[in-house]
Amino acid sequence: MTASTGAGPRTEAPDGASPPSNADNTQAQSPWPGVTLAALPKSWTFTSSLPPDPMYPPPAESHRPPRHEIHPRQVRHALFTWVRPEPQSTSELLAVSPAAMRDLGLLASEAETEDFKQTVVGNKLWGWDEEKETGEGYPWAQCYGGWQFGSWAGQLGDGRAISLFEATNPFTGARYEVQLKGAGITPYSRFADGKAVLRSSIREFIVSEYLHAIGVPTTRALAISLLPNERVRRERIEPGAIVVRFAPSWLRIGTFDLPRMRGDRELVRQLATYLAEHVIPGGWEALPARLEDPSSPPQDESILTPLTGIPPSEIQGSPGEEENRFARLFRHIARLNALMVASLQSYAFTNGVLNTDNTSLLGLSMDYGPFAFLDVFDPSYTPNHDDDTLRYSYRNQPTIIWWNLVRLAEALGELLAAGGEVDEEWFVSKGFSKFESEEATQPYVRRAEKIIAQAGQEYKAVFLAEYTRLMRRRLGFRTVNPDDLEGFISPLLDTMESLSLDYNLFFRTLSSIPLVPTPTPELWDTVLPKFFYPSTPPSSLPQDKAPLLKDLTTWLEKWHERIKQDWNNGNPLIPEIDQERIKAMKGVNPKFVPRGWIFDEVIRRVEKDGERNVLKRLLHLSLHPFEDNWAGREFDGVLYEGNKDEEERWTSDVPKVGRMLQCSCSS
Numbered sequence: 071m072t073a074s075t076g077a078g079p080r081t082e083a084p085d086g087a088s089p090p091s092n093a094d095n096t097q098a099q100s101p102w103p104g105v106t107l108a109a110l111p112k113s114w115t116f117t118s119s120l121p122p123d124p125m126y127p128p129p130a131e132s133h134r135p136p137r138h139e140i141h142p143r144q145v146r147h148a149l150f151t152w153v154r155p156e157p158q159s160t161s162e163l164l165a166v167s168p169a170a171m172r173d174l175g176l177l178a179s180e181a182e183t184e185d186f187k188q189t190v191v192g193n194k195l196w197g198w199d200e201e202k203e204t205g206e207g208y209p210w211a212q213c214y215g216g217w218q219f220g221s222w223a224g225q226l227g228d229g230r231a232i233s234l235f236e237a238t239n240p241f242t243g244a245r246y247e248v249q250l251k252g253a254g255i256t257p258y259s260r261f262a263d264g265k266a267v268l269r270s271s272i273r274e275f276i277v278s279e280y281l282h283a284i285g286v287p288t289t290r291a292l293a294i295s296l297l298p299n300e301r302v303r304r305e306r307i308e309p310g311a312i313v314v315r316f317a318p319s320w321l322r323i324g325t326f327d328l329p330r331m332r333g334d335r336e337l338v339r340q341l342a343t344y345l346a347e348h349v350i351p352g353g354w355e356a357l358p359a360r361l362e363d364p365s366s367p368p369q370d371e372s373i374l375t376p377l378t379g380i381p382p383s384e385i386q387g388s389p390g391e392e393e394n395r396f397a398r399l400f401r402h403i404a405r406l407n408a409l410m411v412a413s414l415q416s417y418a419f420t421n422g423v424l425n426t427d428n429t430s431l432l433g434l435s436m437d438y439g440p441f442a443f444l445d446v447f448d449p450s451y452t453p454n455h456d457d458d459t460l461r462y463s464y465r466n467q468p469t470i471i472w473w474n475l476v477r478l479a480e481a482l483g484e485l486l487a488a489g490g491e492v493d494e495e496w497f498v499s500k501g502f503s504k505f506e507s508e509e510a511t512q513p514y515v516r517r518a519e520k521i522i523a524q525a526g527q528e529y530k531a532v533f534l535a536e537y538t539r540l541m542r543r544r545l546g547f548r549t550v551n552p553d554d555l556e557g558f559i560s561p562l563l564d565t566m567e568s569l570s571l572d573y574n575l576f577f578r579t580l581s582s583i584p585l586v587p588t589p590t591p592e593l594w595d596t597v598l599p600k601f602f603y604p605s606t607p608p609s610s611l612p613q614d615k616a617p618l619l620k621d622l623t624t625w626l627e628k629w630h631e632r633i634k635q636d637w638n639n640g641n642p643l644i645p646e647i648d649q650e651r652i653k654a655m656k657g658v659n660p661k662f663v664p665r666g667w668i669f670d671e672v673i674r675r676v677e678k679d680g681e682r683n684v685l686k687r688l689l690h691l692s693l694h695p696f697e698d699n700w701a702g703r704e705f706d707g708v709l710y711e712g713n714k715d716e717e718e719r720w721t722s723d724v725p726k727v728g729r730m731l732q733c734s735c736s737s
C-alpha cells in the first residue's frame with residue numbers, strides 16, 4: 071500500500087525557513103521544541119489560491135461592516151468568505167492540549183500568555199493590521215454543501231467555524247489550518263446562531279485528542295475556552311465555549327458537492343487541482359500509481375454492485391491507460407478514507423453523523439457531535455438519537471463512507487471520464503456538452519463508471535487489509551494468517567455480541583491475562599469474569615446464554631495457541647516473552663476510553679459545580695490512554711497529581727444506566 075496513513079500530511083518547511091535550533095528557543099526547558107505564537111510561521115494558502123465570496127473580495131471590505139450585518143445567504147462561485155470572529159468580552163481558558171502544542175511547534179509556556187488566550191477566542195488576529203485595514207491574511211469561513219442522511223441539503227458551509235491562519239510547525243514542516251468553532255455567525259450559519267455550547271465543545275475537544283492518541287487519523291484540538299457571559303439556547307439555556315481545532319485541511323466531500331450540484335465545473339476542477347498541489351504532501355506525484363492490474367479483487371463485491379449498479383464481472387480489465395491524474399486523486403482520497411474507517415471500526419468508534427459535509431478529503435475523522443465508543447458490542451448501535459434508520463450505526467460506517475465517496479466520484483465524474491483528454495481545450499472549456507448526441511458520450515460515461523467501480527474494489531481491499539492489520543495487533547498476533555478475519559475476528563465479535571461484552575474492555579483484559587504459568591481449563595474459568603463488567607458478572611447471564619461462555623473459553627484456548635505460535639514457535643511462553651507480549655498488547659489496547667457517561671459526569675462537574683481540574687484530568691487520561699495508572703507519575707517531565715479513585719472508576723465498570731447513551735444533534 072502506498073497511501074500514507076493520513077495521520078497528518080507533511081509539507082516541506084517553508085521556503086528559506088530552516089527549523090529554529092534549540093538555542094533559538096526562549097524557554098529551553100520546554101519538553102518539546104517550540105516557538106512563540108508570534109514566531110510560528112503563518113500562511114494563507116487556502117485563501118490566496120481559491121476564489122473568495124464575490125461580495126467582499128478583499129478582506130478590508132468584510133472588515134468594515136459591523137458583524138451584526140452578517141446574514142446567512144447563498145454564496146456562489148466561491149470557496150470561502152472573509153469573516154472575523156465575534157469579539158469576546160470575557161473568556162476563561164479551560165484546557166490546552168500539550169500534544170497539540172507540541173505538534174504545532176509551540177512552546178509549552180506559550181499557553182500562559184495573553185496572546186494565546188486572546189487568539190484562542192478570536193480576539194487577536196494575526197496577519198492583519200486593524201488600523202491600516204490591510205494585511206497578509208484575515209480569518210475566513212469555508213463554503214461547502216452536503217448530503218445529509220442521504221438527501222441533498224444544499225449550501226451548508228462553516229456556520230460556526232472560522233479559520234484564523236495556517237500554521238507550519240517549523241521543526242516538522244507540517245502545516246495545519248487553525249480554526250475556532252463557536253466564534254459567531256458567518257454567512258453560512260443558516261438558521262442557527264454560530265455558537266457552540268460547553269457540553270459539545272468539551273466532547274469535541276477531548277475526543278479529537280483521544281482519537282489521535284490511539285492512532286486514528288483525525289482532526290485535532292488545541293484549546294477550549296468558556297464564554298461565561300454567553301447564554302446559548304438549545305433544549306435549555308447553556309454556557310457557550312470555543313474550541314480551537316486544527317487539521318492539515320478542513321476540505322470535505324461536501325466542498326466538492328456544492329459546485330457540482332450548481333454545475334460549476336470550473337470550480338470543481340480548480341478545487342481538485344488545489345487539493346493535489348497545495349494540500350496533499352508530494353502533490354500529484356505522490357498519488358497512487360496507475361491501476362494496471364487491480365490485484366486480487368476482494369472475493370465479496372457486494373459492497374460495489376448496489377452502489378455503482380455495475381456487476382462485478384464487468385469491472386475487470388485494465389483501465390490503466392484511461393486513468394488520468396484526477397482518477398488517481400479520487401483513488402487516493404478513497405484509500406485514505408478506507409484507512410480512517412478501518413481505524414474507527416477497530417476501536418468501535420461511531421461518529422454518528424457521517425454526512426458528506428463531515429467526511430474529510432484527507433481521510434480524517436472529523437466533526438464530532440453525537441459520537442460514541444461502543445460499550446457493549448452491538449453493531450447496530452448508533453449514538454445519534456435522531457438516526458431512526460440506523461444509517462450511521464457502527465455496522466454501516468464503512469458502507470456509508472463509500473456511499474459518500476461515490477458522491478465525490480460524481481462531482482469528479484467528467485474529469486474521470488475525460489481520461490487522457492482532460493487537458494484538451496475542448497474539454498476544459500465545454501466538457502461533454504460539445505457532443506450533440508448522448509450516444510457520443512457513452513464511452514466516456516462507461517470509463518468513469520469503470521474507474522469508480524475499481525476504486526470501490528480498492529476501497530474495500532484497503533479497508534479490509536487495514537482493519538485486519540489493526541485487529542491482529544489488538545489480539546497480539548505477530549504473523550499474518552489469511553484465516554484471521556474469518557477464523558479469529560468474526561467469531562470473537564459474534565461471541566462479544568451474544569454475551570453483551572464491552573468491546574474495548576475485552577481487548578485490554580485480554581492483554582493483561584498472564585500466560586505464564588500456562589493456563590489450565592480451570593484457570594480460564596477464573597479469567598472469564600474479567601471480561602464482564604463487575605456489576606453484570608457472568609453469573610447474571612440469562613440461562614440460555616450460559617453455553618456461550620464455553621464458546622468464549624474455546625476461543626481463548628485457540629487464541630493462546632496462536633500467541634504461543636507467534637511469540638515462541640509454539641512453545642509455552644516464558645516470563646520475559648509474556649511481559650513483552652503484554653506490553654505490546656497494552657500499547658494498542660487502551661485502558662482508558664472516554665465514554666458517554668464519563669463525558670456526562672465531567673460536563674456536569676465543570677458546568678454546574680464549577681470544577682476545573684477534572685477536565686484537565688480527563689484530558690490527561692485521554693492523551694495517555696494506554697497506561698495502567700496515572701496519578702503520581704511523571705509525563706513529559708511534569709509530575710501528574712491525578713486522582714486514583716477517579717481513574718479506577720473511569721476505567722472499570724460502565725454504570726448500567728450509562729451504557730450505550732445517545733445524544734441529539736443539537737450542539
Ligand code: AMP
Nearest residue numbers: 226227228229230259262263264265437
Ligand atoms: P454539523 O452537524 O455540526 O456537522 O453541522 C452541519 C451544518 O450546520 C454546518 O454547515 C454547520 O456549520 C451548521 N451548524 C451547526 N450548528 C450550527 C450553529 N449553532 N450555528 C451555525 N451553524 C451551525
Ligand code: MG
Nearest residue numbers: 427428436437
Ligand atoms: Mg459538520
